Amino acid sequence: MLYIKNKLTFDKKNVESLAKKYGTPLYCYSFNKLKSNILELKKYFRSFSPLICFAVKSNTNTKILNEIKKFNLGADVVSLGELMKALKAGINEKKIVFSGVGKTSTELNYAIKKNILLINAESKSEILEIEKIAKKKKKIVDIGIRLNPNTDAQTLSQISTGKKENKFGVGEKVFLQLVEYIKRSQNLNLKCLSVHIGSQILNHKPYQNMLKVVDRTIRKSKYKFEYIDLGGGMGIDYEHDNSKLNLKKYSQDIKKFLKIHKSKIIFEPGRSIIGNSAILLTKIVYIKEGDKKDFVILDVAMNDLMRPALYGAKHKIIPLKKSNQKSKKMYEFVGPICESTDTFSTIKKYQKLKEKDFLAICDVGAYGVSLASNYNVRPKPLEILIKNSKVQILKKRQKISELI
Structure with missing residues (x-):
């Protein structure tokens, strides 16, 4: 993103012209950014x-998944629907786990x-179910066991997955028992130790601790695992203050391992x-004056972007046109849904805004559309991709008639 003559551009496209042409709310993705992240x-x-x-x-958009696949990436899925989308x-x-x-x-x-690479099992009951199906099909099934390493990811408690109080994986004692059980099974082939400690991690030290466990x-x-699945969880700089996971140090730790x-x-x-x-474009519907702050009421809501309402996540909100005029009062950016949690951010000393102005909510490519709903019978937004200076429609805007 770049301001040129005080107007926001995204992948060299004037963002306001995109908002006017395609309407809001609008999810807008950059192929160049996607590509550079993978590389x-x-x-x-x-x-x-x-x-x-x-x-x-x-992000479950099939066209996005197809772009990602072109870089020889596989898929981590957690449901039948996700598996079907990945294959589609x-x-x-x-390359699917x-x-x-x-x-x-x-x-x-x-x-x-479908003979996928691995099913990473998370309990003894699941392993017994896989074995039962494998016996019936007279197959040998490749599986992994997910270890819960009881490691604090130093992230939001709602997206921590590697502590013993979390529902994921099994502790070391059960893990070792399951290894012995699978070794004796005629229908299971243990290939992987899997682990995942949480999401939005910006410090490499929790990964160091995880590798030790x-x-x-x-x-x-005393088992030779063909694969070690280290999960994901690598964070991004939502605050735009150069907070970044040290991938070099993490890589060095893995090489030692x-x-x-x-x-x-x-x-x-x-x-x-x-x-x-990705950015999410929105239009100001009303500005409602309050005693200590003004409410900037947007046409985007918690059904379009759930993260702030779900666990207080922060997303930067920027104007499409820059101005030097400052608001005298604090702004609270909110959606139109009848919930007090339908709020995005409260900001002091923001530039002065007026009704019908356009804004961009930043860094919404992950858990944006995939968590979107039709709450309040609101249609899901349009999604577009900028690739090679052209705009592709990834998913059409839902029509209210489809929901009624």
């Missing part, structure tokens, strides 16, 4: 060439039928690939 990840980890499986939950987007089934604590027998049957568990198991354990690494990044590749 940066590959650059930092090229010494051990991991299998990068995009976390489909972060052309992602190689041997299936995670999640509650896979149903229907989902497991489909995954086994994984190292210890492998040594205790691989000197001892000769396994293939799998990553499951979502946010770090797609998060900062």
Whole structure:
């Protein structure tokens, strides 16, 4: 994003002209940013060439998945729908891992039928269910076990997944018991130790701690894992204050780990690939005066972007036209939904705004549309992609008639 003569541009396109042409709310993606994010990840980890499986939950648009697939990425899926979308987007089934604590027998049957790379099991009950299906099909199924390393990711509690109080994976004791059980099974082939400690991580030290636990568990198991799936969770700079995960240090830690354990690494990044590749355009409907602050009421709401309402996430909000005039009062940016949590940000000393002005909410590519709903019977927004200076429609705006 860049201001040229005080007007916001995104991938060299005038953003206000996009808002006027396509209407708001509008999700707008940059192919160039998507590409540079993927290439940066590959650059930092090229010494051990991991299998990068995009976390489909972060963005489920099939056309986006197809663009990602062109960079030889796989997919990390957590539901039957996500698995079907990944396959529809052309992602190689041997680059798909299936995670999640509650896979149903229907989902497991489909995954086994499609011969995906791995089903990462998260409980003994799930392993028994996979074994039952495998026996019935007279197949040997490749699986992983997800270890809960009891590691604090130092992130929001709502997106922490690697502590013992979280529902994910199994503790070390159960993990070792399951390794022994699978070794005796005639229908299961244990290929992977899987781990994932949380999301929006900006400090490499939780990853260091995670690798120590994984190292210890492998040594205790005395088992040679073909794959170590280190999950994702790599954060992005939502605050625009240059907060960044040190990928170089993380890469060095993994290289040390691989000197001892000769396994293939799998990553499951979502946010770090797609998060900062999109903006959400919105129009001011009303400015409602209050005693201590003015409410800037937008045409975008929590149904379009759930993260702020769901766990207080912060997204920068910027004007499409820059001005030196400052508002005398604080602004609270809110949506029209009948919930007090339908609020995006409260900002002091913002530039003076007026009704019908356009704004951009930044870094919405991950968990934006994928968490969107039709709450208040509101249609989901239009999605566009800027690629090679052309605008492609990724998904049409829903019509109210479709919802009625």
